[in-house]
Amino acid sequence: LTLSLDTKVMAQEKNQMVRLAKIKVDTSQLEMYNAALKEQMTTAIRVEPGVLTYYAVADKSDPTNITILEIYVDTAAYNSHIATPHFKKYKETVKNMVKSLELIDVTLIGSAKKTGM
């Protein structure tokens, strides 16, 4: 891994939709859930111009507690996203794996990262 020391600093673009999803997953299905989540994220980023960023993390103390940071170009891009075949497939796949889902609309105060990240 070669990291540039260049930095990228961003504030929220005017119309962007930024969200945290908090998901509780059934313990016995966690591995399958994570695989479905990764497939959904990578497909959406690859094929949808309006899907910008996903970070999915799991609590170390309890990996069934998952938090996802999501950034879309705007709410239209999000509405388009949830109508895609890959998103519908994800929702169908995980419907019996997810014990609870909380969606929190947020504002990006700011982000900063190495340009290689």
Next chain:
Amino acid sequence: LTLSLDTKVMAQEKNQMVRLAKIKVDTSQLEMYNAALKEQMTTAIRVEPGVLTYYAVADKSDPTNITILEIYVDTAAYNSHIATPHFKKYKETVKNMVKSLELIDVTLIGSAKKTGM
């Protein structure tokens, strides 16, 4: 803003330290807190090779609820980070602005984003 449709997909590097910080800020000092936070994030990313990524978001329903996603090269980089003058300045500046702080060690399940992000 010109976005590439190229994508970047990442899993957690072996030794990386990934964390969520959940911070409750005193309402009357929120603007000053956010300014101090942004200064800390951008300085750390600019001058510390071991500080890789920060995203700071605020709940739309209550912007005093802040969540920060942090990625460091490893725990040594984090320990070095909290000893820097800019981090100590941040902690001193915000000590009477922060009502509560919860630090949650997490694992990066995966991230995916447009390369321009």
